[in-house]
Amino acid sequence: MKYDVIIIGAGLSGLTAGIQLVKSGKKVCLLEKHKIPGGYATNFTRKGFNEKFYTFDSSIHTISGFNKNCSVYKTLDNLGILKNIEILENKQYTTIIKNSKETIDIPNNFEEFKIMLIKNFPNFSSNINSLFEFIKNLYEDMKDLILKSDAPKYQTELESISLYDFLKKYVDDENFIEIFSYLCSYLGLPPKDLNAFYYMVAISSFLLGGSYYIKGGSGHITKIMKNELEKHNANIHLSSEVIEIHSQNDKIISVTTKNKEVFEAYEFIFACDPNHIFSLIKNNTIINDYVNKLKFLEKSISASQLYIALDCSTKEVDINTSHLFINNLSHQDSYANIKAGNFENSNFELTAYDQMDCDLNKNGSFLCVSSADFITNWPERNTEMYKQKKEQISQLFLEKVLKFFPKIKQHIQVLEFATPRTMQRYTNNTNGSILGWAQNIQQGGFNRPSFKTPFSNAITIGAWSYPGGGFEGVISSSILGVNRILSKKENSNNIKNEILPLNVIMDGMVAKFNPANAVDKHIIYKFIFDGYNPIYLEIKDNTAKLLSAEPSHVDTTITTTHETWYKIAFNELSGQDALMDGLVSCSGNLRNFASMPKIFDKEIPDNFSSNETNNSSNEPNTSNSNDNNVSENNTKEIENTFTKELMPIKAIMNGMLAGFDSSKAEGLDIRYKFSFDNQKPVYLEIKNNTAKLLSREPSKIDTTIITTHETWHRIAFEGLDGEDALMDGLIKCEGNLKNFALMPTLFNTSEEEDNSTSPNLKLNPVIWVSLALVPWIFYWITHNIFSPSIVSAFSILYTTFFINFIKPKNFRSITKLESINLAAFSIYNLASFLNPVLFKNIISPFFLDIVLILTLFISAGTNSSVMSEYSKISFHPSVTKTKLFKIINRNLTLLWALVFAIRFILMLVIPSPLNNLSYLVIMLGIIISYFYPKSKLGH
Template identity: 35%
Template sequence: MRYDVIVVGGGLAGLSSALKLSKNGKKVAVFEKHYMIGGYATNFKRKDKDGNLYVFDVALHGIGGLLPDNIFYNHMKGIDMIDKVEFLRKSETATIFSKNEEIDIPDDFEEYLNLLINKYKDCEEGIRELFYEINELKLELGSKKIPMIYQKLQNISLYDYLKSFNLDDELINEFSFLWLYYGLPPKKLNALYYILAWISYHIGGTFYVKGGAGKLSDTFVEEIKVNGGDIYLSSEIVKIDVKGKKVTAIHTKSGEEYRADEFIFACDPIHLTNLMSDDNKVVKSYKNKLENNDIGISLSQLYVGLDCKTTEVGITKGDYLINTADHEVSYESALKGDYSNTSYGITSYDILDPDLNKDVGVFVVVVADHIKNWPSYKSDEYKAKKEEVKEELLELVYRYFPDVKDHIKVVELGTPHTMKRYTNNSQGAVYGFEQNIKQGGFNRLSNKADFTNVYLAGSWTNPGGGFEGAITGGILTAERLLREEEIALDKLVKVTEENDDLVVPDMDINTFMVGMAANFDSKTVSKGEKILLEFIFDHNSKYYIQIKNKKARLLRENTEDKIDVTIKTSYKVWFNIAFCGLDGKGAMFDGKLVVLGNSNIFLKIPEYFSTSSLKKGPKSKDGSQKLEANNILKDETSKINILIWLTLTLLPWIVTDIISDYYINGSVIALGSVLYTSVLMLFIKPKRLKEVTKLEGLTLVTFAMYGLTYNLMSDIFKMEGKYMINIALILIFLISALIRKPITEDYAKEAYNKRMVKTNLFKNINIKLTLLWAGIFLIQFIIKVSIAGPLSNVSQFLAIIGLIISYYYPKLKLSEFS
């Protein structure tokens, strides 16, 4: 069977991307290896010896950002899910147990700010500055601005970021209380990832899904099916076919084959690439890229069912985070399997949703873990260790809630092997690749794979793990797929393993930058405005464009001015953004584009320099306007210089000028010129020049009038006939230059890259060339009038000079560099 898009992985990332695509008319199928949909977003049931039923939520502790007008709220609203599921507001984000102190962390921005200021009065200034910048980041993300704070945070640890506000270590430790759910302690954790989650919880509100995470996944499935999508459960993928740079088909364990135009891998890409043949160069290269990323830790989770409500044994809050040691020490203990000396979480599901378990109590204990701490799955050693760890984790619970001991009816432990078994995640990693300093934000694995028709969604790519991260990532991936279809790179460009799906620039970098500066629109800046842009291409080539006195000037080096915006990328990427419809935001998320400085100025670059080759396309059936890219293939090289065709078009004018003193039969000249021009247009010109040029059209009209004048107004012709052609030619070239429709443009545009033809630089060059020819024809006319006889024909040598100038002048201008 064939689909538009196949999604591999039925977790929240896969479900959200499938829903977004199905709502946009795509025929979508989701393949999930488990018999239940949802990945970590599922519920499971157990019964005790007396037949009492316990409903456990596999993983959900809280989900943020669901207050109106927050980014995640808008994402969920955009796929019509915000009203399909009931979300229960938590009374606090979490409760911290640390140093015999119990602290309720509010999910309200101002309340949390005041709590920290009242507790850490010596750090008030730094706390206020921190909260101000966090709020600025939230506003930045909700706007069309280039995310400058976002880029700043992606390259710094959470600890170093907080320390930059002169906060003391005790405050930093408290502020970082949720590190367990992001996989790394503050000194190793990417600041961006933590702060984004912090914003969701403390500005967007903290919620739990009524009915548990399984209810959320089931609702996604219902909506996907309503929109015509298919869901395949118990359908583990065991083989993936690849041809060149494209995935062509997937094969399930039951032996069925499914094909699609495009694929979304909403699960561990390491696992899926291992299902591909190593004979393919792209597969081998992508595997190497994936192997160079650090894989995050796993978790062990102890699920406990009680014969009473959790409140009756002292668990009165939905979420507890219990710090037995410093976060860095806790993390190291977890890596060694020393669970008694690590931080852990306790989540009570009958408090978060009283209706999920009405008569019994259900809670889960969570500790960071690593698969290397565990013997081989199902071995006797493994089974024995499970029993040991169960008791060890229960002892941790008894430290704070001793009454639990007498009410336990159900106990079940999930280990890193459990995580791996149900998801195929390498090492049982629940957070995908580590959210460390090197792998966060735009530096994270791109959601576009190295295969031309494969995208990624989920914890392994951007933005990362967690329920909100998975759903957001799934939607962003689907949006990118749709956007790249709509603003498609020219499908005629031959895809090779070298060009990474980007169009190879067909002009050198100097020419491009000269053209960009020359295409500056002075109306986009005010008088006195001064801007300096720095471009760093391929890590070493630097260019500067200075905007001053309503003019743009390209500089090779900056000697004095302050740089307003720095753009770091490869020339190929910038070329594709400028001309080929490559999405700049997507390039940033792929780590291919970095912007530093004033984001408002950067966003106005398309206004300053109009370089985009995109144009409005035809309206679709639903009336929406689509974008299409112009043909961006490099023009076929002309075997004959295009100036020869200009000369051939001018031939009737040149011949008439030479013979008009000796042979003045206007009918013959007119008829011969019209016939010659028609034959030239229809049979002689190459296919590239089949379009009628302005000069050809005017030649036909002028010589037709020439013949009519000869036959109908013979007296006027006898007096002025031999000058008529000269005057007409001068006026044609002069007027065309003055109205900015230069005659030479029609010929020159066939000799240059189609992107360069769209620039102001190209038009200005041809206006000057057209004026040059008007001047040449004027001088020839003056010589003809002043010098009688054959000597006047010497003026034809001026045309040779004009041709030489016309050939070299554009080349000199296009390589001009200040």
């Protein structure tokens, strides 16, 4: 028997895909290696010491985004699943226990969580409100995502930035970020490594889509799904691990199971780990490039879990909520410790299932204690070392829980422990991964491996595909993937004969133009199809029309095939899928492409007919047409705030190198080519954790970046986002686009924004520091001549009025050094009145010198240089925001601390007047301070 579709893997994604297919009239076969379906969504039972049986949910702690407005709920309801299950809403707080004593209760409610954060961080109330407004907008955009064809509005904004960096834009407070990021424990990476898109979608779904659990455990929903499949005559083969996949050219032909059964189908869905599944395909070179790419992708964490059955409720052992996070370390430190196998010093999560479903166990309750883990921490299964370590870590987990809830000990009926080796055993997931590919900055959103495989009749779905792991993620993935197959199967037989002419397709688009969604838009599209003359379409003044001649400029160029555009135009293929699969390439302003589903969404009138003679767009063109230039018009779309003189390209690139973070370049080997205006190309190589400019063109270029001198300056030093520049057509990128996306991580040129500086005053900072130190110089010269009152009065008046009078307007504030001046001389004067004896013997000869020396040493040691405040008004902002500039100021501050310390010692040990030679040390310091920054900064 030959099936329409064979699905390998009967986890949640495979089961959901199967139901959708059988209800569309397809003959479906599911092959699963385990004896029960469900993957990680399963239940299991164990007998307790009291001879009673206890039910455990293997992995699902909670389900978010399951209210009736969400697309996952709507889809499962339409498939007939929800009528047979009961969904339990969890309204309890999530509790975080910090440092073994501090308790934080986090509401599972949008408004209450916001109020709680504002109460704890009142100084950031406005920014917290803005953050939560963003969450609400994101949720509205995402909640029906799998039911519509356009791309997520915020995906490109969030996918290539870490959660940590994204949150710092709103609230620059480490404690806030730790609390807000509490769901990181479920998502596999700490805030500095997790891409912001994945987390923000998860928490928006959790807060606005609700927190739920399925009555009877996750195994109950997989049981219902299995019954639904069998009711529609799907064949489900359990304990049928696939051991070989047979292919011919770009098609899968059949698969063989360990039972020696062979199954054939027209289409295949891999609802499992592609690393494993592609290892089963032999003698077909078509997979080589695909498999090689997989080798360089990061896999997600695994987990270790201790299952504890109790003969009482969890409330009887003082656990008063369903979810607890025991966080004695930051997310980042805990992750590092776990990676190193340090389980003693790591965070863990505890779930009390009876507080979500009180009927799951009639004989008592069960707890799940879970922690992130790595398979590298564990010896091979079935070895004595593995058994010993499993027993050791199991006891460690139990002891960590008993420290907080000691009453548990006398009620234990079952202890069951699972490791990453266990996860791998039952799922074949590489390294026992629980979330597929890691949701890091390089693998988030559009950068995540998607459905497409090297085979024309096979796709991947689930945690290893788009959008990612988790209950919502794998179900969304299965629906998006199956929609591809259904569209393809319904149209593949006739499309070659029935495909409409291009002018009819384009006329149809114009007929679908919706002016309500194009207010104030002025866009010119250029379409390049295989072997045809280019087609130009203009949107202006709330109308859309095809142009008969080439316009003077183009905003967005779309290159694809006649057949692909037919499918996109008539909703057989989403533009997002086509872009992700490389069926469409887009240059210029990518946002214009993303907005097309909304602009052209009107129903076509029944009496619509195409003007066959509209233009010559369906006449083949023998000449090649390319649009490789960065659009000049797009430059006008971003307000040009940079009107200052540009730094030379060489200086900009040196500034980039100064900000290179070698810790982010582990294992990278990349060569960039930069083409700026009409200037000579610049080549940059990253290799062996170093970055350097090359003097000649290398033999291989991985990524070419084409832009203008001005645009690159703004990206490097003026805060223009590189991704925005790419989407707005200010940059063209050829080769590996991911290398471009890596650059903000590799070259972190900017420190905190400082808008108080003036780039127009070019005085050397040594002069400014010398002016600030005039009170000390006056003291050294006159303290034996004038009274302390006169010395102090001069110093205070000079610092308060005179130096501020000569500063530029936007720098007329008291600096750190000037604040020390005021405080030190005020104490100096006060001491002369309060205790003349102490003043004469100790304070007068020593106090002010020691204060100055300590101030400079402390300033240099804490990287909060007093020099930087003066340096910033003497250099261009593009220089002052580099790490190199920060290092220079730290070294200068340390230099002057040493200069004044040496002078102080010489004044003490050398008698007067010879000790005045100590001022030569100061002169030497001035000379070094003048030339040192120039030698380091170059241009």
